[in-house]
Amino acid sequence: MPSLATRSLPLLAVEAVGLYTLLRLQADGGEVGEPGQFFMLQADPEPASAYLPRALSACWADSGEIAFLLDVRGEGTRALAHARRVRLTGPLGRGFAIAPGPALLVGGGIGAAVLPWLRRALGGADAGTLLGFRTPAHAVCAALVDVEATIVLEPTLVTEPLARLMPFAGTVYACGPDPMLQAVAALCAEHAVDCQLAMEAPMACGFGACYGCAVRLDGSWKRLCVEGPVVEASRVLG
Amino acid sequence: MFLGDQRVATSLCGIDLETPIVNGSGTLDALVAGTLGVAAFVTKTVTLNPRDGNPPQRIAETPSGMVNSIGLANPGLDVFCERDLPRLGELGVPLIVSVGGWSPAEYAAAVRRISADPRVAALELNISCPNVDSGCISIGTDAGETRRLVELCRGLTDLPLLVKLSPSVADVAAIAVAAEAGGADGLVLINTVRGMAIDRHTLRPLLGGGGGGLSGPAVKPVGLHAVFHCRRATGLPIVGMGGVSCVDDVLQYLAAGSTVVGVGTAIFRDPGLPARLARELADEITARGLTSASEVVGTAHGTTAKALPKL
Numbered sequence: 105m106p107s108l109a110t111r112s113l114p115l116l117a118v119e120a121v122g123l124y125t126l127l128r129l130q131a132d133g134g135e136v137g138e139p140g141q142f143f144m145l146q147a148d149p150e151p152a153s154a155y156l157p158r159a160l161s162a163c164w165a166d167s168g169e170i171a172f173l174l175d176v177r178g179e180g181t182r183a184l185a186h187a188r189r190v191r192l193t194g195p196l197g198r199g200f201a202i203a204p205g206p207a208l209l210v211g212g213g214i215g216a217a218v219l220p221w222l223r224r225a226l227g228g229a230d231a232g233t234l235l236g237f238r239t240p241a242h243a244v245c246a247a248l249v250d251v252e253a254t255i256v257l258e259p260t261l262v263t264e265p266l267a268r269l270m271p272f273a274g275t276v277y278a279c280g281p282d283p284m285l286q287a288v289a290a291l292c293a294e295h296a297v298d299c300q301l302a303m304e305a306p307m308a309c310g311f312g313a314c315y316g317c318a319v320r321l322d323g324s325w326k327r328l329c330v331e332g333p334v335v336e337a338s339r340v341l342g
Numbered sequence: 343m344f345l346g347d348q349r350v351a352t353s354l355c356g357i358d359l360e361t362p363i364v365n366g367s368g369t370l371d372a373l374v375a376g377t378l379g380v381a382a383f384v385t386k387t388v389t390l391n392p393r394d395g396n397p398p399q400r401i402a403e404t405p406s407g408m409v410n411s412i413g414l415a416n417p418g419l420d421v422f423c424e425r426d427l428p429r430l431g432e433l434g435v436p437l438i439v440s441v442g443g444w445s446p447a448e449y450a451a452a453v454r455r456i457s458a459d460p461r462v463a464a465l466e467l468n469i470s471c472p473n474v475d476s477g478c479i480s481i482g483t484d485a486g487e488t489r490r491l492v493e494l495c496r497g498l499t500d501l502p503l504l505v506k507l508s509p510s511v512a513d514v515a516a517i518a519v520a521a522e523a524g525g526a527d528g529l530v531l532i533n534t535v536r537g538m539a540i541d542r543h544t545l546r547p548l549l550g551g552g553g554g555g556l557s558g559p560a561v562k563p564v565g566l567h568a569v570f571h572c573r574r575a576t577g578l579p580i581v582g583m584g585g586v587s588c589v590d591d592v593l594q595y596l597a598a599g600s601t602v603v604g605v606g607t608a609i610f611r612d613p614g615l616p617a618r619l620a621r622e623l624a625d626e627i628t629a630r631g632l633t634s635a636s637e638v639v640g641t642a643h644g645t646t647a648k649a650l651p652k653l
Binding site for chain 1: 371376398399400403558559607612
């Protein structure tokens with residue numbers, strides 16, 4: 105069972121990274137989990153304007169800090185970006201299962217947020233990065249993942265450079281909007297390439313209670329917080 | 343943790359509870375997260391056949407709460423009884439199984455089968471789901487239908503029979519009276535309030551099911567009102583819920599006439615809440631110079647001998 109202990113961590117810094125916002129929380133020595141797992145975050149004290157916490161995967165986490173990259177879109181993320189402390193539950197869910205051999209990191213938009221920690225965790229492994237963004241201002245965060253990342257901007261899709269690398273002799277790790285993940289999964293399946301997807305769904309709880317985060321896996325609606333958020337790509341094609 | 347603490351110990355339809363704090367149906371999966379300190383575990387509603395649930399988006403945040411349209415996703419009666427019940431029986435707290443159906447026969451099948459399992463302490467008849475269009479699961483809007491269904495189920499089980507009611511009716515007390523006449527042992531109220539959220543960009547319904555059920559602090563006054571009036575209209579014990587987020591809410595639900603108080607949506611944002619509410623309730627009872635939370639039950643009706651000391 106996941107640890108559902110909730111802790112309140114002070115903010116070390118809030119930094120603009122292009123159009124996104126990097127939230128750096130001071131670590132407390134508690135469990136931080138592994139790349140691809142997620143936390144439920146809420147500004148502390150809780151804002152009147154946002155009742156539910158927000159589910160976010162860490163951008164990175166170590167003994168000093170836990171960092172999250174936010175796309176400030178509404179009341180909840182705005183409150184987080186202006187908080188002094190953040191209440192945190194987690195780590196929750198299943199993260200990436202790092203496989204031996206070469207790695208290809210594929211991100212779309214704010215989906216890049218989950219990749220810096222994965223890139224660190226891969227260490228000296230042979231790894232490349234493909235990232236797609238709407239605008240150059242969104243793409244600034246690419247440097248957090250990999251300064252040598254291949255970047256494409258709309259209308260080019262990240263699946264275009266990905267297709268040129270197929271069949272990739274290693275594992276593809278992808279995070280981004282659902283249509284992108286579906287396309288990445290289909291491309292990898294076509295070339296029999298191992299692929300893991302970090303998926304996203306609106307969550308109220310993050311620990312299997314609310315059944316809100318339904319995603320189509322193995323042909324039926326499943327709770328992403330229990331099954332994922334990282335899943336084998338073949339499961340979305342069933 | 344609270345074993346033997348008489349300040350908070352209570353009972354519901356003959357079931358001893360260490361505290362008056364339980365979860366609302368569908369707001370906790372104890373097999374994933376544990377019991378989180380609830381005194382009895384209420385399952386998500388089980389139906390005869392498995393249900394995949396409604397298409398996403400299933401939840402949306404709203405002012406002081408959320409709307410949901412989950413659509414009674416559940417593994418169905420067979421899988422629930424064979425796979426889940428044995429594990430739920432090991433949680434160490436009384437088990438209240440919530441059942442639903444699309445016809446009286448479906449309720450009957452579920453009530454009969456689940457009653458046969460010695461691990462089950464009580465049944466909750468869900469006749470008030472806002473997220474399915476038809477069938478018995480929404481008959482909590484009709485007093486006659488409610489009475490007939492409760493009568494049918496009453497004849498099939500010796501377990502305590504709780505009936506979960508919707509506040510989205512003209513007169514919830516009339517439905518409560520019908521449930522009592524049908525042989526119910528207790529009431530659970532309120533289910534979520536029918537509601538909707540519309541996307542501010544697309545100006546279309548946010549939820550895949552169109553409408554949904556509103557929960558969270560936004561519905562607390564609705565819940566208190568329903569509990570108050572059902573307490574007045576019937577002699578049944580009440581599991582009161584709707585927007586409970588803090589110990590003051592627990593006291594207010596007790597005062598309105600609940601014997602037991604349910605926590606739901608607030609668990610989503612704070613999984614430590616049920617255990618904390620039980621501790622804080624015990625402290626509050628002491629601080630008010632009382633000996634038991636049961637002394638608070640119904641005080642809003644002015645029926646207790648002494649006025650409660652103000653804090």
